[in-house]
Amino acid sequence: MSEFVKLHFIALDDGIAPKAKAKKETQALVVFAATDLALSETTLKVLPNLADILASAAPAAKFTGKAKTAIEILAPSGLEFGRLIVIGIGAALSEFDALNLGGFTFGKIGSGRDATIIADFAGQDASAEQASDFALGLHLRAYKFDQYKTKKADGEEKDTTGSLKIAVSDVSATKSAWNTKIGLAEGVNLARTLVNEPPNVLFPEEFAARAEKLEKLGVDVEILGMKELEKLGMRALLGVGQGSSRESRVVIMRWNGAKKDKQPVAFVGKGVTFDTGGISIKPASGMEDMKGDMGGAACVVGLMHALASRKANVNVIGAIGLVENMPDGNAQRPGDIVTSMSGQTIEIINTDAEGRLVLADVLWHVQDKFKPAFIVDLATLTGAILVALGQEYAGLFSNNDELAERLSVAGKATGELVWRMPLCKAFDKMVDSKFADMKNTGGRFAGSSTAAQFLQRYINDTPWVHLDVAGTAMASNASDINQSWGSGWGVRLLNRLVADHYEG
Numbered sequence: 001m002s003e004f005v006k007l008h009f010i011a012l013d014d015g016i017a018p019k020a021k022a023k024k025e026t027q028a029l030v031v032f033a034a035t036d037l038a039l040s041e042t043t044l045k046v047l048p049n050l051a052d053i054l055a056s057a058a059p060a061a062k063f064t065g066k067a068k069t070a071i072e073i074l075a076p077s078g079l080e081f082g083r084l085i086v087i088g089i090g091a092a093l094s095e096f097d098a099l100n101l102g103g104f105t106f107g108k109i110g111s112g113r114d115a116t117i118i119a120d121f122a123g124q125d126a127s128a129e130q131a132s133d134f135a136l137g138l139h140l141r142a143y144k145f146d147q148y149k150t151k152k153a154d155g156e157e158k159d160t161t162g163s164l165k166i167a168v169s170d171v172s173a174t175k176s177a178w179n180t181k182i183g184l185a186e187g188v189n190l191a192r193t194l195v196n197e198p199p200n201v202l203f204p205e206e207f208a209a210r211a212e213k214l215e216k217l218g219v220d221v222e223i224l225g226m227k228e229l230e231k232l233g234m235r236a237l238l239g240v241g242q243g244s245s246r247e248s249r250v251v252i253m254r255w256n257g258a259k260k261d262k263q264p265v266a267f268v269g270k271g272v273t274f275d276t277g278g279i280s281i282k283p284a285s286g287m288e289d290m291k292g293d294m295g296g297a298a299c300v301v302g303l304m305h306a307l308a309s310r311k312a313n314v315n316v317i318g319a320i321g322l323v324e325n326m327p328d329g330n331a332q333r334p335g336d337i338v339t340s341m342s343g344q345t346i347e348i349i350n351t352d353a354e355g356r357l358v359l360a361d362v363l364w365h366v367q368d369k370f371k372p373a374f375i376v377d378l379a380t381l382t383g384a385i386l387v388a389l390g391q392e393y394a395g396l397f398s399n400n401d402e403l404a405e406r407l408s409v410a411g412k413a414t415g416e417l418v419w420r421m422p423l424c425k426a427f428d429k430m431v432d433s434k435f436a437d438m439k440n441t442g443g444r445f446a447g448s449s450t451a452a453q454f455l456q457r458y459i460n461d462t463p464w465v466h467l468d469v470a471g472t473a474m475a476s477n478a479s480d481i482n483q484s485w486g487s488g489w490g491v492r493l494l495n496r497l498v499a500d501h502y503e504g
Helices: 041-046 050-061 095-109 128-142 171-179 182-196 204-217 226-232 235-241 287-292 295-309 355-370 384-389 401-414 425-429 447-456 491-501
Strands: 005-011 027-034 070-074 083-090 114-118 162-168 220-224 249-256 265-275 315-325 337-339 345-347 375-379 393-398 417-420 464-468
Touching: 005 128, 005 171, 027 095, 041 050, 041 114, 050 070, 050 083, 070 095, 083 095, 095 128, 128 162, 128 171, 128 182, 162 171, 182 295, 182 491, 204 220, 204 249, 204 265, 204 295, 204 315, 220 226, 226 235, 235 315, 235 337, 235 355, 249 295, 249 355, 265 287, 265 295, 265 355, 295 315, 295 375, 295 491, 315 355, 355 375, 355 447, 384 393, 384 447, 393 401, 393 447, 401 417, 401 464, 401 491, 425 447, 447 464
Parallel strands: 005 162, 027 083, 027 114, 114 162, 265 315, 265 375, 375 464, 393 417
Antiparallel strands: 070 083, 220 249, 249 315, 337 345, 393 464
């Protein structure tokens, strides 16, 4: 994994020129122009000849300052830089726009390049929050997962660490704001890396070991092995993994950032480190993508890193069920009946509907043992959610309107969008079984909703949200802030939910 950026905040009136020892042709200067090439007074004060340079070059490139456009001027006259990059921002920026502007800017600078960035947006100096969100966008776009490449393709840039200087009006306030976001950037990238890792490297035991590293941040980590899981009666989860030579694990992470008597909030993630479908085996085409069937668990680990890094004033439970779903002579069969930890029995109709079996036991355990104020679970659960919502939204199912609305608002604020989907008695009836309390699939129709109805049978009165992230956690659309196959989706969303409503 590579992150080719070293970040420094400097004062707007200090250090704008490149270092004397540096070759100016390798240095870039980045500035921002609003509509009609409008430059702020601050930018013009620092770079008085910039308006003339831009006025000369912009017409040929048809650059007007429109949002998310850019012009690059090589060896600009009168500037001690090899490149001048002017990025259009259109009108004023919102918080979310600043994040994406950071990613867009990094894409124009390029990996391994040095640059000085004048953080002056829409005619006014960037606020500390805007500048720190801009820096977050830079870091998220800089992420690469290339550790298994031994050769570089022709034209691919050399692995070097670029240095980015961001010139701001208030260095102290910006650094303070950025310090609250460093852990968030690391958490997103941690989740991305977990999703990107190959399944021969990241199997349940190894995944648990990586989660255990959160102890360095003050997170209490408990790893439940086969004996503990059998003793607890997690037979639904164990049934999924019984065809694999890799043992299953459940990891319970606890961040205690508030008073001991403060009720915790809980996040639960599906962690199928590879999913063949089991006996109900998947088609060969595209099966390699099933290394990402643990995107929910990856998000929970990344979120715990983010919360612990910024010492969030909240008590949090993070729980992940880690299994590998393989077909061998000991594998679970269609027609089997298993008894979950809750005591409810499940008829296995399709062994490829395995994620809900994993979640059922972990949800019950978290609810029963920790009595959380709410539970949010995340799972790459159904292909049906892709048919319904594509890759722009995660499906949201909930028994609590307030929690659902808070997540929706957090989604709009972060760009990690959710869309509420229906639950109803008719869907619930579709998972009834003739031979057991329920079956693990409700059939072809309303597949995402019947999966959620199955999970709701393991929730009592606890406020609960199920997020189906099959379309967003892996192979999602590239964006200004993400060019990775594993997106780290959900870490920023849930961090925002906690920060806005559950701290203090």
